[in-house]
Amino acid sequence: MSINYSEKIPNNVNLSDDRRLQRALESWQPNYLKWWGALGPNDSSDYDVYLRTAVSVDPRGWAHFDYVKMPDYRWGIFLTPVDGERKINFGRHKGEAAWQEVPGEYRAELRRLIVTQGDTEPASVEQQRALGLTAPSLFDLRNLFQVNVEEGRHLWAMVYLLHGYFGRDGREEAEAMLERHSGDPDKPRILQAFNEETPDWLSFFMFTFFTDRDGKYQLASLAESGFDPLARSCRFMLTEEAHHMFVGESGVARVIKRACEIMTEHKTDDVRAHGGIELELLQKYLNFHFSVSVDLFGHELSTNAANFYTMGLKGRYQETKIDDNHLLTEYVYKVSEVQGDKIIQVDAPALTSINERLRDDYIADCQSGVNRWNKIIKKFGLDFELKIPHRSFHRGIGSFSTFQTTPEGKLITQAEWDTRHSEWLPTDEDRAYIQSLMKRVTEPGKMANWIAPPDRGINNQNPEFEYVRFN
């Protein structure tokens, strides 16, 4: 049966005018749906979910909320509109018109950037597939599914670029996106952080706050790309990514609020005795998720990152708002490293410090979110403060990966780490406790005991709104 893809796939790229591309996506789509059925959210294909579907890139296209069965979600291809005047804003091609086609000399590098970004999108869906069975409310279940379908759409965005601009090897890469699987020993996902299962909802909220925020910063850097179709894809993806940040920030905030409620109502520090999650344990989860997420920015000094920059493929966060020459050849940047028994800051070439600079932007953003969490605790009049660990803490990648430090950034021996890490990171017992709380709540408006209700409903719906119908 021939499917009218120009209708089936909402798009603003004139898909129906490009028969070759249309056919390529035609052959990819069934595989995608098969993947979604096999590795997307567990047992969910029959649910009616109150989802926001992007049906166009203008603000109005965002207001489209309705019940959708997820396999029928209209995964579309949306790029922010072409700005005919757009230039390459950094690197050696600075000032030239942005590329509308892949520049031949950078083809391999560009493909690698797109594949690495694209691979994380289905990976996170796979990591989160079991969470629906233990959602603490219909509101949260709906938000999980919204995150999942949008990660799916982000995969579509990258696959469109591969199919549309990279010919046969692009098509092969698109297939491979569906063949690698999170945690698969033979064909794992490219980045290690995307091979761990998201085991519980606290991890999910932390993941969306910290790890999806890495995604936001990577997308923002790619949105500066001189390759215009990539820039425009990522620019639009960023608007969706904001919802994921919201799920993480508000999710953790509600867990904090519930802990504070228990502490003040019962005048106790023993939050677990009342079925909540104590702030100290939240700190441990925060330490874990922050540290694995800062790893995703890569090595402090990276010639790859420098090359991508010089080639004009991947910029800095808000590149055009930075007041410098956008070549970086003469500049230095402060980078932390271990010297003797201390961590100090040294001047490094700005060009090779691109990763570190993005990590700094990311850490500042995390810090302001954590500050907002702390305000909740303060409002309850409680004396506790969540802290972001030092960037050297619990690192697996970069110059700190061969050292151990405390969350404050004090260098310690391996022996001290071995005896003390359970003070700072969740233990098996901690994880088992969290797991014991994971029970599905399906009554509209009701919340699991360990989490407070949200301040506002999705699309201004009332608290009792039935966000998911199970049929």
Add this chain to the structure above:
Amino acid sequence: MSLQRQHLIDPAICIRCNTCEEMCPIDAITHNDLNYVVKFDVCESCLQCIATCPTGAIDSWRDVAKPWSIEEQMTWDDLPDDQQGDVGGEGIDGEVSSMLEKAEAGQAGQALAPFSAAQPSVNLFARGNPVIARVAGNFRITDTDTESDIRHVVLDLGSTSFPVLEGQCIGIISPGVDENGNPHHQRLYSISSPRDGERPNRNNLALTIKRVAETNLKGVGSNFMCDLKKGDEVQVTGPFGQTFLMPNHPEANIIMIATGTGAAPMRAMTMRRQRVHPHAPGKLVLYLGSRTPGDLPYFGPLQKLPRDFIDVNLCFSRLDGQPREYVQDRMQKDGEKLSKLLESDDTFVYICGLKGMEKGVDEAFAGICAAHGLDWPTLAAKMKETGRYHIETY
């Protein structure tokens, strides 16, 4: 003190994702390390930021006597409460609201503004604290040899901020007292100029006023207005009206059906579209009825509008040697075109004029729908529910 509606962002819910700032077409949103904030004097309430906000924090509004500055907003942890203020002398609201109620009665049920309409300011000035406006011009816009004396009156609001939107109306208080010694009732007039003024960025607005023969207490207001000379002062109240507003998004198709001075809001909407979206993808269709071309307000300027910008249909009921044609007759002839437009969720209908036209227009739509496989009662209900069908008649 009068109150205004201020657009704010709830700092306790906002996650500082920057989406609103990115979306705002006129840079009305900014931020510091702590908060994202809306500049009161820049925001045009186009609402482009609302749907894109992942948290709903952006959809926050407060009544204020003095707008919060961005510096104040930038220090907040939580939103403040509404400010206290006076929205007008007692009983005055009742007077205006009962007039508005009558005008919007054809709507049957609560009317909704289009989703993309700007947020209107209402009730800023009441009988107790009217604005004194000065007449900047008063021109007859119908032929001198017709009975119908329709005037285009431009009022200058001086240094008073009086924010209006196309489709809103204002009140005029005629000076003096009636035969019982009571002040005259206010009269409401639709604004016929767009939000940025009859002339852009002058603080003025235009009205379209028909002289009514002064008999038995009627016509006091219209005769007062029609006789105004340049430089005269008038007492103005308002603005009023929260739903008969135009959609801001350029994809919107706007079908305007009017008779006589009902042309006023249609002129305002058309000018707005022409100023900001002259090549909008959405269509403008106007059906305007009068007895003769000489009776028709703005007949001359209407002829000059480009055909690819607006589809103008003038219908005359008293042309010598011609059968009488009313707006509903022309609509029936355009059934094919109108049915196509009605099928679009982007189509908005505005009806303004004498009460008598409502029925004819409704029947015309029903006939068109029946002939093209659409169910008018269902469609009309849906259009009303989604703020896409608006009636203002008198």
